Amino acid sequence: MNDLPLEELVTNITHFFPDCSYWIFDMLNDPLLLLDEFGMILFMNDKARTFYGHSLEEAKQLHIAQLDLKITVSAQYLHTIRKSGDAGYIFLSTHKKKSNELVPIQIHARYITVHDKSIFALVIKDISVEKQLKQEFELISQMQKNMLPANYKNPLIEIRSIYRPYNYVSGDFFDFKWENNHILHGYIFDIMGHGLATAFNMSAIRVLLSQAFGQHIPLNEKLAWFNQQAISFIENDSFVAVLGFSFDFTTKQLTYSMAGINQFLFVNQNQSLVIQEPGIFAGLDKNAIYEQHTMSFFSGDIFYFMTDGLFELLSTPAESCPSGSAASYRWLCKAMRNPVRRDDISALCLYIK
Template sequence: MRIQDLSLKVKLGSIFTIALLLNFFGFYVMINFLDEHKHDSHLINLAGSQRMLTMQMVNEAYHVAESNPIYYTQLRATAKKFEKNQEVLIFGNNSSGIHGIKAPNITAHLVEVLHEWQPFSQKLDRLIKSNDPSEKRQIAAEIQQDSFLLLRKVNNVTNQIEQNSEHKVEIIKNIQISIMLVNVFIFLFATWASIHHIIHPITDVIQLMKRVADGDINVKKLTIERSDEVGHLAQSFNQMVSNLKHLVLTGKVQVDFLPPELNNENFEIKSIYKPSEYVSGDFYHYIWDKERNTLYGYLIDIMGHGLDTALHTSHIHVLFEQAAHKHDLSLAEKVKWVNHESIKFLTNETFATGICFEFNFLTSSLKYVSCGINHFIAMTKEQKGMITVEGAFLGIMEAMPFEEYEMPFKSGDYFNFLTDGLLDHLHVDQYQFPSSFQASYEMLVALSNSAIITDDASGLCINIK
């Protein structure tokens, strides 16, 4: 497996685990060093006390030679303490937490101290046991002479312990410097790796996403050469762009299916079509039958904005167009037939709303049936403003009631059939509808282009001549 195929969690986790283990090692070494340093301090103090005890024994030996009885006991105690300290230096003392010295260079000096101590201690015994004043003075002088050599041996032990302790300090310092340098290297490597393998690729994706957000969907696909999270991000981006191209193409196809605006001697039709996203859930269509002198039309609104919504919109559109040619059916029966057929392909989570109308210019009457869009605008002599009409959704249940309503119209009247994207805001803002068709249409266009519209906004505006 290549390194670039490992996940970022594994890569970054490995780097920081190594750094963590290295720091744990440094911490462990430092703790052990502090314990050793504390132990060496006890040994240095103990070895230093041996020098003082040696000089103290020389001083006490002269007082014993002068037959001062107080110093007999003191000299014995001092000699015993010296031997005890020497034993601790060699073998250690568990109760004091002092371990015996194992370093060969120090133990060699301790042996030399023992060799000098044996004749020295023997002379101390002779001094204490002698009753001859002249002999005592002679022995005291020999003890003083021998003390120089004993002191030199004791100093060798002390110096060697101090040198060993300083050597340990130097080793620890070098280890800490090495750990620090390795940490700096790991930090620099992690920074470089993060910039080169994470930040730069993500920055490239962000730049391309900004271009896509600005409307440029013809960006070049990212080259995928890795299987980690960054590679998955690049793959997801490529897939997103591909899906977006399909959405844009679908949106363009939807627009191409919309009928053109129509203006003849009987009426004028203007339309509004503002999808909130690339694919709209709204659709409208109308059919002018010159022979029958009727204008059949419908406005539908499907829940959703994706490719499946576009397919559902196409299905409903085809059904309404087929229903238009069933001249033996009333307008309500046509809507019932559309509802019956739509159940076959609309899922339980999807439904459609709409309104279907038919203008008869021979009888000057408008018939309309609501199938979920329960309002439209009518500006006639009898009706002015928002018209409310009851009607069930399409595709919910087969046995749904759809009622047909009728109202007269004459020259100068106009009607606006709108989807919820516009109707919802007309209800909220309490719009006063102009008497002029053109003013009403311009008002609705301005509303559809405003920032408050967050849903698909579509409409058919019909002016009767």
């Protein structure tokens, strides 16, 4: 019976049962309240009586304002539902049970007319579990954000970041650290997915990449080692996109290696270029081999290492990115606000002084 539209259900039943024998509503799987035009409770079905702890006789003595703690003006409450039309009105509130327990709920309310009488039908959904899960996701999201490195600058370089999860839990992460005060190592990665499984994988991936970058081996071998280890921690239908880099400020050489994040944006005073190289995603092939590339850098150069969630939002060719640290950063931030966004967004923005 829950497959029937609520208005049709109430209208048909009250038509065939004009004496308001609402017992058939007890067959519904959700708590249902029927109110009169003033907000007094006409009926609670069996699920609602169980939920609130009231008998039907007790319920008929109650006004909706005695259950709904967020009602300030009951007339306005009912007016809003009345004006909602065929779409009905869905909103969140907090209701009080007979035991005085407070419960967060979602209400799907409809206004209907039966035999020239106004009826407000409210279907109630307990969202305690959903609210708790939301709070846990928010906590995980904040923990992820707290693990990211802060913006950084010294006489050699200035680093700013962009980080915008699509939902609460992000599959993106980045980090960097110095070696002997003249070599800057770093990486950015993107795990496929956005849910709790991604959050669990995130911890393992971070540890493995930290171990990989702690080894004194070439950058491409670091990614190869990481790939071999990561396969044991990644679900069969998932994978990781990674870009690793090292800036040597003694030789003025950038070394980079790509595994799924196969491009980055390079900007200087004369041009903007998308640097692209091949490299299979990590976590797919244990025997994958990764290439290593180098390029010189100079004062004023800017490097943007980003996940595809941002790269795909660039509505104009990346080569049209304006020069200058501030202008190019604003250009990327503008792209980030594109309404077609469907993915996490992360980027490391490195300005060579």
